[in-house]
Amino acid sequence: MVRAVTEITDADDERIAPFSAIREKDLVGRRGLFIAEGTVVLRVLAEAHRAGGPFSADRILVLENRLAGVADILETFPDDVPVFTCRSEVMNRIAGFDMHRGVLALGRIGRQPTTAELIARLPDDALVAVAIGLSNHDNAGGIFRNATAFGADAVLLDSTSCDPLYRKALRVSVGSVLKMPWSRQGEARDILAELAGAGFQVVTLSPSGEVPLHAVERARRTALVLGTEGEGLPADILKSFRPVRIPQSPGLDSLNVSTAAGIALYQLALLKGRIA
Template sequence: MTLAPDLAARLVDIDDAADPRIADYLDIRERDLVARSGFIAEGTVVLDHLLRSERFRPTSLFLLKSRVAGIADRLALVPHDVPIFAAERAVMDTVAGFAIHRGVLAHAVDRNARQRAGESAKDGGETAELAEFLARSRRAGAPLVVAIGLANHDNVGALFRNAAAFGASGLLLDGASCHPLYRKAIRVSVGTALTLPFHHGADVQAIWKALERSGHRPIALSPRGTVDLAELKPGEGLALLLGSEGRGLPESLLAQTETARIAMAPGIDSLNVATSAAIVLSRLYSAA
């Protein structure tokens, strides 16, 4: 397929894996989000979310040459100041450090990263950003999902996907949870981590105090929960608290929070955390 002249003119051929212009894509499996500026988005579905995101913006694209023609419509949406690099498979795989089967990568940044960092340093545990995040969630009226100690990338990604599917207002993750911008978490979320509002990094007690001040009703999911799910109503500022599989939520948090339990067959006392969230959010979404 012949490329449109304007798209062909934008492509930057990369034939050397050591080209400094693609340094952001070097050994992305090992480096991932750690010690780098920005993050990597992988695949066309994730790219679609990135291009729609209000919070994040691409700084460059790195494509397999054979994929360019097939995604020309998407590439037309890429801002003109964003370079589009293209390479043959051998070069791309060498740069990334493994086989990039999808052939579509983007490097992106938070539009307001410096402002967020300044607020976090200035305000300590409960930042002004956290307060504003919760205020927006409260105004939206939809349930908020709160993840505590959720370190698994797959679970965090799936949690985003389910939260987006059932209309949650956003995700609040403590500092012990996996950062949503890890490449695998973004991929498993099918890009929703880039469009669903989230806040990451506060400690558990700061989260609890901030939820109280914002007028949310925290509900912790626990095998020992006492609140019937049927009693939960959409629109009442619910904040659904979820812990990691195995450890669950801290006892200190359970002691000061209303708890709810999902009914299960005898002999089974737990579900995957993303599945648990989907069950509760689906019930609330259907009742809205």
Template sequence: MPVIITIDDVADPRIEAYRDIRERDLVGRQGCFVAEGRVVIEKVVSSADFRLNSVLVAAHRLESLADVLGRLDVDTPVFAASQAVVDAIAGFALHRGLLAIGRRADAPSAEALLGGLPARADILVLSGIANHDNMGGIFRNAAAFGVGAVILDSDCCDPLYRKAIRVSVGATLLVPFAQVDRGTDILDLLDCHGFATVALSPRGERELQHMAVADRNAVLFGAEGPGLSPELMGRAHTVRLSMAGGFDSLNVATTSGIVLHHLFAASR
């Protein structure tokens, strides 16, 4: 069990990383991420790909969180403060009473990630997904339906942003992902690893129920509004969802859930 360090002063330099988290998360985290709540932190502790630098907990939650804290490395600092001090440090009311600063052990390349997948695998490819709620929702669906990996282009937001982690219920810590450099030919990379590529669009050439399912499927999603680029659309099979007349699109996270369920059911 790590030693509990009591914090009484909001200005204590030892908890600098937790100060005004909302603003700091937007401007840069020096390679670290913020984990919030018991469920998310349990996933970090259970993962070989992530490490915790420290934990900040409301003192009245120490007893109920003893089992989680007991799984930390003994040299991980655990800072405990009153709820009022914790809220003042974070800059908002922290109802879950538990925050942690973590870091990714290693960020694999897309090439290495794809090369390590089994012969039967479904993956997601995200282009320009800049909304953290959508990113979290997509990763939650990816975890629910057994996606092997998520590949992000250079215009996607960070899946390890605090809100994306929270919305995903920690799934961004479970589903392997890699981000490619600008200018990378993603479709060429997918082809080299034997993936059949399917691009989702309201203008898709065939409906989802008629989509051919291969052993290796890569499903491409673009940002709401602009969608996928014409160049990507022109080189992939395109699929659309059937909808009632007068409506042609869904939230991208919702769409990903429908498509992934279709692939999951087909694989079974």
């Protein structure tokens, strides 16, 4: 069965208007929409759509010469998700996004669980990543990718962290933002207090931490807390929870926060017997 596809010949056609003109900030923030880009993310969006969770597909736009390559993915979307196609001349006229990948979908954000709901739903043996003041979309995507690789149960971001549904973050996450349970709300202190109250061992990561990562003791529930790029975690948070360091050679900058998350989640997942 071949999926019905509508050709667009006019870059100003309003059916593809959401892909152009609108600034991403307005799209994600005010309209509850997001842009999914590339084959890998499109495949995850199709799974998320069928699973009936908070993220669904609104419409899809594929460059004509990329259609054959994604035909199998397009067939997994229900018929009420329209698929549009256009030639590169039209694609190139659509402003606002860098379209060179030629595979785009407009996603819709439904009701996401609150942080309290997410914590309440966590299994008895749990591993979560918490990001405080994360400002870089690449790092946000990288943290989701690593959390997924090491089987974390959720990612909790405070309200000052950037939105992982931004195009770049979503792409770097290889779509895992659409699968991993997550929330982005509230203050750092409140999130950590709630986790501690729910029996979590709170592992704050800092280059100046006293405890080396490999000396962290096994716990039933563990939360790994990551700070902002450059500044790291606020001093009062580091004072409240015994900070842990990834041992490394002196000199230069510390590790990138997404890489640090990967290393710490690897070590914690190993400790908890989640990977072997």
